[in-house]
Amino acid sequence: MFHWLEKNPFFFAVGVFLVIAYAGIVTILPDFMESARPVTGTKPYTVLELAGRHVYIKDSCNACHSQLIRPFKSETDRYGMYSLSGEYAYDRPFLWGSKRTGPDLMRVGNYRTTDWHEYHMLDPISVVPGSIMPAYKHMFKNNADIETAYAEALTVKKVFNVPYDQADMPQLGTYDESKKAVMEQAAAIVADMKSTEVKEAFKRGEIKEIVALIAYLNSLK
Amino acid sequence: MQAKDALNYDYSVAKCFTYAAILFGIVGMLIGVVIAYQMAFPELNYLAGEYGTYSRLRPLHTSGVIFGFLLSGIFATWYYVGQRVLKVSMAESPFLMIVGKLHFWLYMILMTIAVVNLFMGIGTSKEYAELEWPLDILVVVVWVLWGFSIFGLVGIRREKTLYISMWYYIATFLGVAMLYLFNNMEVPTYFVAGMGKWYHSVSMYAGSNDAMVQWWYGHNAVAFVFTVPIIAMIYYFLPKESGQPVFSYKLSLLSFWGLMFVYLWAGGHHLIYSTVPDWVQTMGSIFSIVLILPSWGSAINMLLTMKGQWGQLKENPLVKFMVFASTFYMLSTLEGPIQSIKSVNALAHFTDWIPGHVHDGTLGWVGFMTMAALYHMAPRMYKRELYSKKLMESQFWIQTTGIVMYFSSMWIAGITQGMMWRATDQFGNLAYSFIDTVTVLIPYYALRATGGLLYLIGFFMFTYNMYKTMTASKAIESEPQNASPMAA
Amino acid sequence: MEMETIRELQAYGYIFATIFLSVIMYGYLYHLYKAEKKGTRNYEQYANIALNDNIDDAPIESRTPSNKEKE
Structure with a gap:
């Protein structure tokens, strides 16, 4: 399996992408809703x-x-x-x-x-x-x-x-x-x-x- | 593929990007030296009216050296190394030649517009991603062209297995593509409201979310522009120049996956004690420490490649540049994790220690490696020996002195600043007003700027040496196998 | 979805992925040495791709057998 990955640039690229993308998905996405909530009294800029x-x-x-x-x-x-x-x-x-x-x-x-x-x-x-x-x-x-x-x-x-x-x-x-x-x-x-x-x-x-x-x-x- | 006597590697695109790297290197570093002196001597802010203030020039410096100098260097080495490790010439595919040329010219157009824009103050303020949406689209086009070039060449390769440098180039391509796209998600306001500047846009993310995305990008842009492609370079150029195979190819493969997996988690260390969730901060901190392992894996691999061959350091300045680069890689990949420890970060964040850290990585590791790579390529691309070994030696020492001055002054400045910000008198009141913590640093700023100036002088020596190599040096008959030929 | 459910999923996703990827990493390490010991693969030879990189050097492993004959 590993050797196959080394010789198939396409699947190799997919593998690299999954490994690097995963961190972003876990760390960033789930907090979007929560941290977007404004504190009471916060107003948009004029x-x-x-x-x-x-x-x-x-x-x-x-x-x-x-x-x-x-x-x-x-x-x-x-x-x-x-x-x-x-x-x-x-x-x-x-x-x-x-x-x-x-x-x-x-x-x-x-x-x-x-x-x-x-x-x-x-x-x-x-x-x-x-x-x-x-x-x-x-x-x-x-x-x-x-x-x-x-x-x-x-x-x-x-x-x-x-x-x-x-x-x-x-x-x-x-x-x-x-x-x-x-x-x-x-x-x-x-x-x-x-x-x-x-x-x-x-x-x-x-x-x-x-x-x-x-x-x-x-x-x- | 048939007439192999006639077939040669085609370096025309590599040459173009070499010129671009030198040009943007001069521009970016010159601006860097100017803004460094502005911090010590504020009068220098008024040399060019609105367009000469520190704050306008700073994004130009960062973008100029990252996306001008370094990216050109990466592309130049790609168009050189790619062909060689895949054992296929670009001359074999007219399509790839066109893609390569188009890639270069669109890139130059993009950079020119970007420079003008940043001078005018048009930008989104996100660090290392300042460009507005029309230019972002152009960036994507340029990047996709590079992708065509990579995968096109891979598609017609003769060597079945991809050499480790190729892995790193592919990772650079994918990583930057992903990061850039997500960080630059923005809504052009003109198309919603129908008024205002047509090129203005507003970020899709707000506040803490925006910060998280930005530093996920910012940190990993460092990963995929300052680290990954430079490792690609050193894995090719150091073995080739020294004639030594990589110490352990297995270790290089393992460090690759280690780096890919760990790097992306570490972005949170830019946001310690900020308002992003605590666990993001802690995770960023922990993964930054873990990151020492794969980083040192590559660096030690490089140093061990020279095992038993240390004599080459004396004879060959190029090997010296590269070994020094990997040593500096070890230093800054140790320093970074230390700064990510929460209690250290509390002191170091927002101070000059951070630019100090960035610059011992960029000047020592990135700059030295890129210049060594271009030096190595020159005799092979221009069929002439390198113009002057002596000049190279003095360049090495001048720049090394510059780097040492730079980071030592910034370490002292950063820690002084951090300590003064938190210092209290016997009653628990703050001991210093903010301006006290600024004026005390001015000698260090002057020292730092002078260090930068030395590095710039070294870069001019590099430019001169390259220029003479291209035009006036002695021609060589056959391509050198390993050590680059150079005149005394 | 409730924030807590998301948090929980996130934690599980994170743990499993970390374990999974660590296992793969060590599996890869094991594979590297085993392949070499059994003689099925010699990884170190690939280091020569950088050293013998002239266009007329023979590839370490040719992509297609026919290609190899031609060279």
């Missing part, structure tokens, strides 16, 4: 926050910042309550990261404010002396992509039954309705910001990447 999440991904913030607080005292003291599986139920993709060159951001919304983020993105050393993080000035120039964010929200609502448009949950509605909600949420953030560039652009109806990103970071609690 469209503006999603747009900010896209900025976070576009600039690979997750290359240096984790979003996963491990259950140790040293971590809960530093970052707050340790992470629960259900808190990530609406994270597509997950953004746990694999390296903490900078601090964890899982609950950054609890202890940083809009203007802190604004200074920090313009010039990290101005708020954190010694920081090695680069400045992200281009976020003050580029516009956030609200349409794609809305498209994503609508997609997860339709395909994965993410509870948008339900009681106590973010409302999506049509694109125009959603755009209005986005402008409202953005207005509050822009009001807290100093940058005249961002403020003037907002008057023209443009939402800069930085606004969306701050909305996202503030939502991390």
Whole structure:
């Protein structure tokens, strides 16, 4: 039997495939239902926050910042309550990261404010002396992509039954309705910001990447 | 099949992929050195505006060296080794020649678009699987073409039994295919919502599930790109270059199945103390330890192949590269399991020890083996002797120094960082603010970057040596049986 | 299906597969040595596939007998 396998490349390949696939089937599949259940109080992201999440991904913030607080005292003291599986139920993709060159951001919304983020993105050393993080000035120039964010929200609502448009949950509605909600949420953030560039652009109806990103970071609690 | 005087192995595709490996090696490693220096000297982030920040470049570095340099190296050696161990020439099948060429050109197109995309920040954020869905489809096409090439060649082979390297190449093909497909399951949003960017997609998995799938992929991408095909290479090139048959062919077969069975279970060690189920974490940890056995099985087999022939290390730099590679394989396959032990992981996870571990595997094992393989192939493909042995010797020592600087500085940095994160004062309060744990590491970051720079310099020496071998070296009459001919 | 039933099935599936594959592994080891002792197979000769790999070297084992005659 063994020798036969060695001489029949096709069945050999099938054998290898079964051996390597088995682990995945056992470890991954059975937990899908259970770990997908959200913790009470966890809400899907609003469209503006999603747009900010896209900025976070576009600039690979997750290359240096984790979003996963491990259950140790040293971590809960530093970052707050340790992470629960259900808190990530609406994270597509997950953004746990694999390296903490900078601090964890899982609950950054609890202890940083809009203007802190604004200074920090313009010039990290101005708020954190010694920081090695680069400045992200281009976020003050580029516009956030609200349409794609809305498209994503609508997609997860339709395909994965993410509870948008339900009681106590973010409302999506049509694109125009959603755009209005986005402008409202953005207005509050822009009001807290100093940058005249961002403020003037907002008057023209443009939402800069930085606004969306701050909305996202503030939502991390 | 008849006129055997005229029949020769056809290396045209192998040559193309050799050039690609060198090109992407330079690009990927250069970016690596730049981002390493950015960590020590943050001003370097502003060399190219939005496109030059650490965070944009980091996925380019990882994708560049994994899917550019290494994958090209794997394909190059496949189009070389495959023909030889199956004793069949690609020239015998016009179909396979076309498949091979198409494979190469589609791969180049894919890589070019991928590089542009990553510079622009278009991606899904999943590590080592950043590409968006249109490119994922192209990846699948390229991969299927490679499959045609493998199984097509196997189909017309003369040698009935598949040599052990073939097993590993086939496993690479199957493993990566499975992992890539499942990890990149995503829904293009444009087709559901009818608006937004057409290439944007959203992952089919959410939160902890996504993390589990990602690290099942991430860990095993390491298995099937950094380990399995490199073992395929060393099982061919070390015996061939040294003229020694594999120490124990039986052991090589056994380690193969051992590796296939054990590797896939170990992905959970990336998620220790995270929110995935406890048993997944424990299993990942246990299987990582078990993984030492098949890994060392292959590595020891390689070292024992050189039994009684250690003199070759002195005479032949290629043997030196390969023996060093298998030694580093042993080191990193011991280090990895140690980091998977829960209490060690609590300290090591998220620190610089992890990139340190990755790089002593990739620089020492993967990089050295791939360069040695390409060196070995050059005299046979270009019918010229290797240009300079001296250059090769100095390359070896410069790169070795680089590797040692790299991993030793990252070990110290990682452990320092981990200890400082958890350090408390006499009242139980955290002793250091986060920024303290960053600034203290800057000397180590500088040291690491310099180690990387040395490795890059070595790679340029490799490139120069290869270029001179292709163009200016002395021609050889017949193909060398074992040791590659080289000018002093 | 209930989560607990799934868990149970999973545990059994895992245990049996591990035992099954371990048995196969050791069976394979046994087979390797036995085949060599009985003289039915010499596995070590396959190591020469890498060493004698010129296109006109004779294959260790030809795929078809007719092929072998031609070479």
